[in-house]
Amino acid sequence: MDTTTPPSLPGNRINVYLQTLIKVKKGLPFGQPVCVSPSHTINTTEGLLHLAALIGPHIAILQVHADIIDDWSYETACQLTSLSQKYGFLLWESSRLLNASIDVIGRIQMETREMRNEMMDLIRKTYTRGIVKTASWSPMASAWSSGVPINNQEADLLIPTLRTAAREAVSHTLKTIQTEITTERPLCRPESGASADENAAVSARKQSTISLTQTITQHTEDVPQDSLEEKRRVPSIPECGESTPCSAEAGIPPPPIYARGLVLVLPSMTQTLFKPEYRRTSIAAARANQDFVLGFISPDPWQVTSKKEDMFEDIPDEDDDTAPGPYSTNEENPLPCLSVYSIIPYQLGVMDGKIIDEVEEDEDGKAVAPSPSQVEPNNPIARRIFYIVEQALKSRDGTDEVNTNPYTNTKVMNGRKLLHCPIIAIP
Template sequence: MSAVDDAPVNPILNYIQQLTETKKGLPFHQPVAVLTSHTVTDSATLFRLVSEIGPHIAVLQVQADVIDDWSDEVIDQLTYSAKKYGFILWEGSRILNSTVNLMGRGRANLATRKTIADLAKGRYVNGAAKTATWANLATSWASGVALDQQEQDVLLPTLRKAAREAVATTAKTIETEISVADGAEPVEQEQTPTSPPTQNGWHEFSADMGYALRKSSTISVTESVTLQPHVEPEDGVPAPPLLSRAMALCLPCDVDTAFTLEFRQGTIAAACANQDFVAGLLTSEPLFCEYHGNNLIDLAVPEGCDVSDEMEHNLLAYSPYLERNHSVGLFSLVPPELAYAFESDPIHTLNADSTSPGGQPRSVAKLEYMVGKALKMRDANRKENEGNQVPKDLPKGPSVLQCPMVILP
């Protein structure tokens, strides 16, 4: 079996793909992610929204830093809701690596890069949010290493190890609490190793640089423990992998001059080189409306990018890190201005209370409205640009799973 055939499956992305097939409430069968807006500042408002939209989403991005009464009880309730309705939890208020410019500079020595990576680890593991202990997804910029030198990355291996340790500790704590509650002696649960086996996969660490490109074990532990209180999603929806962790890497906007084309392609390469730990890319570009295809290579050179020779500059197309048989999630923002169209629609204006004319919660009606409008915009844009695609001889890359993001309420 080749390394490509034996590539690890990202449990978070795999679950989102399963939801598109099993969760009937998803608007237009799309794996929708909802980002809670800045107006959601207390847990009561948060859980009222979750109770309405839970059956209709694949991902919930929570801004923990703006919840005034954030606590362990709030985390427990979020975990319960995710398991009840079947969706992924994403802590979205923190960008773990905010020093991307320094991380990517060749003159930054290994000690400096390790220090910055440890700072990102601290944001991930510590603090009031305790992101690594409960959130399936977290957000980071890529470290900015050269496109063809992903084995030199320090950041993602550091975060991967932190995720593995946090999951093992969380699982052990849950098992102990259950044992004590049942009156039994606490069961000593074997923790997930902090480094993967030395066989059947790439090494997590190497002797020289300390890090190497790896095909490590999936970041999860067996869910033999029962997360309390016990509940399962209805209607055949699979239970979420609550003890799995992954990253979403920020993809620079095509109009952001602070980032080079090479950094954009390097970010995509980082996602591919770490596919067991990176579930996808997060972008503010309205690619759900404008993106033409489902080939990751198409994203490497944004539409309208001023390059002299697209094939010559698209270094990603020939990257050794692209394993062609897997998918990468693309979390792209549905244009917020569509919310204004919803609010000004006479039907919804006349029904400004919490329910829509069809009896749906207003938040659900807004979600379906925005996704529906975005789909129409995407289809119209594709029709307008038929025949104006990327070169036909561009190598085929990994497929893209588009996950539209909607800000609610």
């Protein structure tokens, strides 16, 4: 299955979906496409699903630290996917960086051809194999860029390897689902003479053998036939959360669970440990692979990055292979979009030394409330998210008034959109 965006839609379907959520998901705090990063103390499937059910109506992305979930399994991924379908948010496996082949100054390590091939195979298997199998269920993953020269992106092995691996993983998932659905049919009745002969042979065997066959059949039926597409067993909403309609009832489209994308780590312009060329080549890699690279995760605070007007100024347009591409600024050909993920500092989640869910009212004695177009959250974790976003907006804009225009987080720079997504760590 082709997981890239159709030619009529520049960029990746995941970024298109994020832009759609900003427009239609009324529960987003002040219209911001919030990404929540769970605490390291959440290390069980039950705890992770409980959190996802609580905050699902109010987020755009949930980071999943699968490596620290003690009882992680295929069923965990299925239930997370079901919750993302129910409430309309994306999943981002963020516990690992797929590419670790650069040193601390952003210089790619010297490798022979054989070493590079072995490294690419290891990265591919890190993405698709093992217990977690990120590519089979998570729309989003993270990596450093390869650090190839800006004008020679064709030499990059990392992004093409991961793109191909993602397509193969999705195709395998779809094939597995089809196999699970169709395996019941030959168990019920034979479709050919050979099958009839085999069935007669089974009937002639001892009763114990027939009993074993029935056990295998029951096991097959227990496998989720709809795996990642249809409704599965979903944990009920915790009592402290309000009864929120599912995404379909609220007019929110389900996420593109078979789309895949990569978020590149982008060093800050002020970080001296990294060479400026590495930052530039990371941006060039994203520009050249907008069907698969979603954007960047930045070390700078969200209040800073979302105000920047010069994120791409360090790369002239002539260095950008995608600048003269087919995308124009008119409505018929919408601009490509890159997303930038940056954290809201934890200090904004604390007031007078207290965690937000311990505070019922603001300093004027009024409860923190979202704009009228949004859903008032009835659980403490959701209230904390709303408060943190509110304070971050005030800090960014330098005012006590919160701009609730949901489109202020999208900027147009050098012929492309930048979608700024705040990351909030929930302890």
